[in-house]
Amino acid sequence: MQTFDLEAGSLRELNEMLHAQKDDTNQTAWEIVNAKGSHAIAVGLDAPIEVTIKGSTGYYCGGMNKLATIIIHGSAGPGVAENMMSGKVVIEGDASQYAGATGHGGLLVIKGNASSRCGISMKGIDIVVHGNIGHMSAFMAQSGNLVVCGDAGEALGDSLYEANLFVRGKVKTLGADCIEKEILPEHMEILKDLLKQAGAEANPDEFRRYGSARKLYNFDVDNVASY
Amino acid sequence: MKDDRQSFVSQTVPIQSATFTNEVNAEIRRAADTGIYDIRGGGAKRRVPHFDDLLFLGASISRYPLEGYRESCDTRVVLGTRHAKNPIELEIPVTIAGMSFGSLSGPAKEALGRGASAAGTSTTTGDGGMTEEERGHSTKLIYQYLPSRYGMNPDDLRRADAIEIVIGQGAKPGGGGMLLGQKISDRVAEMRNLPMGIDQRSACRHPDWTGPDDLEIKILELREITGWRVPIYVKIGGTRPYFDTTLAVKSGADVVVLDGMQGGTAATQDVFIEHVGLPTLACIRPAVQALQDLGLHREVQLVISGGVRTGADVAKALALGADAVAIGTAALVALGDNDPKWESEYQKLGTTAGAYDDWHEGQDPAGITTQIPELMARFDPIEGGRRLKNYLKVLTLEAQTIARACGHNRLHNLEPEDLCALTMEAAAMARVPLAGTDWYPGKAGF
Amino acid sequence: MCGIVGLFLKDKSLEPKLGQMLTDMLITMTDRGPDSAGIAIYGHEAGNSIKLTIQSDNPDDDFATLAENLGAKIGAPVSIQRKDTHAVLKLSASKASEARQALSELYTSVRLMSAGDTIEIYKEVGLPKDVACRFTIPQMSGTHGIGHTRMATESAVTTMGAHPFSTGPDQCLVHNGSLSNHNNLRRELRREGIQIDTQNDTEVGAAYLTWKMQQGSSLDEALESSLDDLDGFFTFVVGTKDGFGVVRDPIACKPAVMAETDQYVAFGSEYRALVNLPGIDNARVWEPEPATVYFWKH
Numbered sequence: 001m002q003t004f005d006l007e008a009g010s011l012r013e014l015n016e017m018l019h020a021q022k023d024d025t026n027q028t029a030w031e032i033v034n035a036k037g038s039h040a041i042a043v044g045l046d047a048p049i050e051v052t053i054k055g056s057t058g059y060y061c062g063g064m065n066k067l068a069t070i071i072i073h074g075s076a077g078p079g080v081a082e083n084m085m086s087g088k089v090v091i092e093g094d095a096s097q098y099a100g101a102t103g104h105g106g107l108l109v110i111k112g113n114a115s116s117r118c119g120i121s122m123k124g125i126d127i128v129v130h131g132n133i134g135h136m137s138a139f140m141a142q143s144g145n146l147v148v149c150g151d152a153g154e155a156l157g158d159s160l161y162e163a164n165l166f167v168r169g170k171v172k173t174l175g176a177d178c179i180e181k182e183i184l185p186e187h188m189e190i191l192k193d194l195l196k197q198a199g200a201e202a203n204p205d206e207f208r209r210y211g212s213a214r215k216l217y218n219f220d221v222d223n224v225a226s227y
Numbered sequence: 228m229k230d231d232r233q234s235f236v237s238q239t240v241p242i243q244s245a246t247f248t249n250e251v252n253a254e255i256r257r258a259a260d261t262g263i264y265d266i267r268g269g270g271a272k273r274r275v276p277h278f279d280d281l282l283f284l285g286a287s288i289s290r291y292p293l294e295g296y297r298e299s300c301d302t303r304v305v306l307g308t309r310h311a312k313n314p315i316e317l318e319i320p321v322t323i324a325g326m327s328f329g330s331l332s333g334p335a336k337e338a339l340g341r342g343a344s345a346a347g348t349s350t351t352t353g354d355g356g357m358t359e360e361e362r363g364h365s366t367k368l369i370y371q372y373l374p375s376r377y378g379m380n381p382d383d384l385r386r387a388d389a390i391e392i393v394i395g396q397g398a399k400p401g402g403g404g405m406l407l408g409q410k411i412s413d414r415v416a417e418m419r420n421l422p423m424g425i426d427q428r429s430a431c432r433h434p435d436w437t438g439p440d441d442l443e444i445k446i447l448e449l450r451e452i453t454g455w456r457v458p459i460y461v462k463i464g465g466t467r468p469y470f471d472t473t474l475a476v477k478s479g480a481d482v483v484v485l486d487g488m489q490g491g492t493a494a495t496q497d498v499f500i501e502h503v504g505l506p507t508l509a510c511i512r513p514a515v516q517a518l519q520d521l522g523l524h525r526e527v528q529l530v531i532s533g534g535v536r537t538g539a540d541v542a543k544a545l546a547l548g549a550d551a552v553a554i555g556t557a558a559l560v561a562l563g564d565n566d567p568k569w570e571s572e573y574q575k576l577g578t579t580a581g582a583y584d585d586w587h588e589g590q591d592p593a594g595i596t597t598q599i600p601e602l603m604a605r606f607d608p609i610e611g612g613r614r615l616k617n618y619l620k621v622l623t624l625e626a627q628t629i630a631r632a633c634g635h636n637r638l639h640n641l642e643p644e645d646l647c648a649l650t651m652e653a654a655a656m657a658r659v660p661l662a663g664t665d666w667y668p669g670k671a672g673f
Numbered sequence: 674m675c676g677i678v679g680l681f682l683k684d685k686s687l688e689p690k691l692g693q694m695l696t697d698m699l700i701t702m703t704d705r706g707p708d709s710a711g712i713a714i715y716g717h718e719a720g721n722s723i724k725l726t727i728q729s730d731n732p733d734d735d736f737a738t739l740a741e742n743l744g745a746k747i748g749a750p751v752s753i754q755r756k757d758t759h760a761v762l763k764l765s766a767s768k769a770s771e772a773r774q775a776l777s778e779l780y781t782s783v784r785l786m787s788a789g790d791t792i793e794i795y796k797e798v799g800l801p802k803d804v805a806c807r808f809t810i811p812q813m814s815g816t817h818g819i820g821h822t823r824m825a826t827e828s829a830v831t832t833m834g835a836h837p838f839s840t841g842p843d844q845c846l847v848h849n850g851s852l853s854n855h856n857n858l859r860r861e862l863r864r865e866g867i868q869i870d871t872q873n874d875t876e877v878g879a880a881y882l883t884w885k886m887q888q889g890s891s892l893d894e895a896l897e898s899s900l901d902d903l904d905g906f907f908t909f910v911v912g913t914k915d916g917f918g919v920v921r922d923p924i925a926c927k928p929a930v931m932a933e934t935d936q937y938v939a940f941g942s943e944y945r946a947l948v949n950l951p952g953i954d955n956a957r958v959w960e961p962e963p964a965t966v967y968f969w970k971h
Contacts, residue, residue: 011451012451012455015451015452015454016454019454036945036948036949037943037944037945037946037947037948038945039444039447039448039945040444040447040448040451043448043451043452044381044384044385044451044452044453046381055948055954056944056948056958057944058444058943058944058945059441059444059445059448059943060435060444060445060448063448063452064380064381064384064452066381075944075958077943077944078435078436078441078928079435079436079448082434082435083376083379083380083381085380085381093958094958094959096928096930096944096960097925097926097928097960098434098435098436101434101435102376102379102434102435104379104380104420115960116925116963117434120434120435121375121376121430121434123376123420124420134960134962135925135963139434140428140430142420142421143420159428161421161422162422216426216428217422217425217426218425218426219263219426221261221262221263224262224263227428432926437906437926437927438674438850438851438906438926438927439674439824439826440674440675440676440704440705440706440824440849440942441928443704443705444704467827470826470827473825474674474824474826477707477824
């Protein structure tokens with residue numbers, strides 16, 4: 001286990017060391033202490049290592065993550081796992097806004113609540129939130145799956161493309177072109193699998209699926225109010 | 228008025244309205260037919276104060292010129308010296324602006340790379356991500372970081388020579404929202420993660436930050452991901468250039484790219500292009516002033532774009548304080564866009580050479596702004612690269628000619644005092660005196 | 674374009690440390706706002722006195738005889754305690770408006786930073802750590818306070834462009850974000866007779882609240898109506914005599930983090946500002962909802 005103290009060493013040193021790890025590294029377990037809300041911790045990782053962060057992080061923790069598993073024992077600031085390509089990011093506490101923004105792949109698990117704009121512009125990432133999500137979540141979400149065991153705030157899935165949104169609790173309001181849709185067997189498979197991967201106890205039968213009505217895919221002047 | 232007696236009576240000549248012109252009326256009819264705004268490519272077409280309204284003074288009894296052949300005139304510039312380990316070294320102060328694969332064909336991007344590399348300068352990716360052609364053919368490639376984040380990934384980020392965070396562009400500062408007619412082919416759809424054949428909706432703000440205080444943290448993240456190796460550019464459309472330049476610098480930008488309203492776009496609402504954003508000429512002095520007030524002129528470099536066409540434009544931008552310029556539309560024209568040899572095809576599309584701007588429909592007869600294989604086949608990327616290289620060479624020679632005539636052995640020694648203005652507007656915007664006078668509007672508080 | 678901090682103490686034993694705690698939080702936010710900084714500290718009441726915090730660009734000249742001259746003009750004693758370019762005047766509460774009038778007549782270049790029973794506002798151009806040091810903020814004690822570091826957007830970097838802005842007795846406002854209709858509002862408020870000195874959008878926000886309260890709204894109500902009348906992006910933190918309030922615009926893009934324990938309620942633009950507060954590891958940490966007014970008071 002490699003330990004790095006962000007009070008003793010700099011962010012640059014930390015990220016440089018983590019970037020130096022390649023596919024075949026034998027330094028696969030890392031622990032970062034004294035995170036103290038610092039920004040850009042463990043960004044741009046590109047190796048199958050496991051990084052545990054003690055404490056809460058600032059903005060963009062795990063940004064553009066590839067292959068690595070990052071576990072935050074605390075809460076995460078804005079933009080956690082933004083643009084993640086693959087790998088896994090787990091947050092024991094809450095996530096601030098833009099969690100998983102524009103993520104292309106991998107799995108983001110938030111055990112507490114996520115704030116506004118969770119999964120904004122998602123492009124293939126899977127996000128599972130044990131608690132609630134805030135307003136404008138999954139805005140312009142293109143693909144991937146967002147699973148919410150709690151409630152969702154205003155304007156869920158506004159301007160949605162093809163991402164699947166599964167919500168167990170109440171949805172305050174739906175955004176433009178977002179509608180409730182049937183859960184077919186293939187969706188149930190995805191949902192069950194993601195709940196399992198995220199260690200969420202929720203009953204999959206209690207979820208509803210939301211997706212794009214696809215009315216904004218080709219312009220029709222009668223839909224102009226939705227834009 | 229008709230006279231029944233059929234003798235000759237003077238009649239009034241039909242008078243067209245300057246307000247309700249033929250173009251305006253046609254547009255009103257089109258709007259009434261379709262219920263949607265007009266979308267087109269390119270930059271502002273209407274006449275606005277521009278570089279043509281400025282002239283160089285040249286040599287005189289008080290100022291001696293340099294010989295054209297023996298006495299050198301240096302054209303090199305380095306961009307991104309402030310923080311990056313590997314700043315961008317260019318042979319000429321003319322770069323190729325961001326244009327997406329998707330709006331341009333693969334061969335067109337290849338041609339830009341070939342031509343720019345042969346001339347010793349850089350190209351820039353666009354709103355669609357980095358293609359193998361571009362990276363392969365460009366010795367220096369700037370990678371755009373846009374609100375859409377189409378195709379964004381850390382591998383491309385790390386193999387880019389610089390990163391350009393796009394906040395806006397001159398054609399549509401603040402643009403986003405609904406953008407129709409972008410017909411998405413399967414290659415484009417895959418890169419952008421969108422269903423094929425649909426209208427693309429564009430985000431106007433970045434998804435994970437708002438404001439220069441957050442931008443500072445985003446720049447930190449990008450530097451950390453790329454090991455602080457490459458310069459970070461910040462690109463803005465021409466709106467509040469003084470404040471925007473100041474804020475870009477305070478957020479950590481190494482280079483500021485400022486794009487005026489004549490700057491082109493692949494497609495946006497015509498009303499946006501023509502009625503939002505400043506002319507390029509109006510952007511330069513305030514941006515330079517901001518850098519000077521911060522004590523960072525020449526340390527944070529300024530790249531100006533939007534309607535740069537000739538070596539005179541290049542020289543004038545540099546004289547006003549820019550470190551380099553970027554060309555977009557001009558590069559496409561050099562490659563063969565809107566060439567009169569396709570006139571019969573333009574006519575079939577309801578337009579004419581020089582006016583063709585429905586690039587979003589992807590029917591470009593020149594094979595440049597299209598994804599249709601038969602049309603793309605008309606464009607030879609190697610020939611295109613050669614043409615671009617030639618054109619860049621001419622821009623450089625013209626600028627050098629002017630600089631030498633003004634007594635300078637480096638392009639970057641051109642200064643505002645080498646210029647005079649032909650109109651009040653240009654004088655005010657460029658803060659350069661009217662020809663034959665020592666006065667411009669705004670001088671001494673007027 | 675800014676960093677905001679706020680601290681409201683529930684535990685009286687922490688009061689002597691208020692200034693130090695707030696200063697540390699403010700310094701952490703320096704990156705968000707290197708241009709200027711300001712702090713409002715709510716100290717202890719002093720009987721029937723009110724405090725006027727003033728600022729001068731020529732403090733040596735202005736402050737030398739100010740207390741005497743002012744006291745003579747209003748016919749009541751005025752004490753002055755100087756700190757660098759600022760000074761705190763203490764005088765009888767019954768003479769408050771007379772004193773303000775007299776001050777503006779006698780000393781046209783002296784600016785009034787705050788007025789009230791307990792509030793003192795200090796703000797200047799410069800880095801937060803330097804500003805705090807100049808005014809000995811770390812040594813100050815009090816019940817609550819708010820602070821601000823500024824990155825100017827559309828107006829100049831000047832003393833008067835810095836936050837907090839006073840909105841009334843014992844009241845002030847700090848802002849993170851950018852209002853888009855501040856020019857029109859400024860014109861309207863000026864027509865209503867409100868004095869607005871700078872081109873700063875925040876000053877307009879403060880003037881708007883002042884005006885609403887002059888029209889009879891409570892601060893709560895004024896903040897509620899600001900959600901309709903102000904356009905743009907804003908996180909507002911307002912200081913009041915009893916505590917502080919927070920409101921975010923409906924789009925809520927500008928950041929806001931709160932932390933609460935038995936000892937305090939704290940606000941920061943980033944979690945980083947809160948990390949050194951006592952007991953932060955076990956604090957309840959959350960983000961205020963958009964378009965919702967929050968208040969904490971003693």
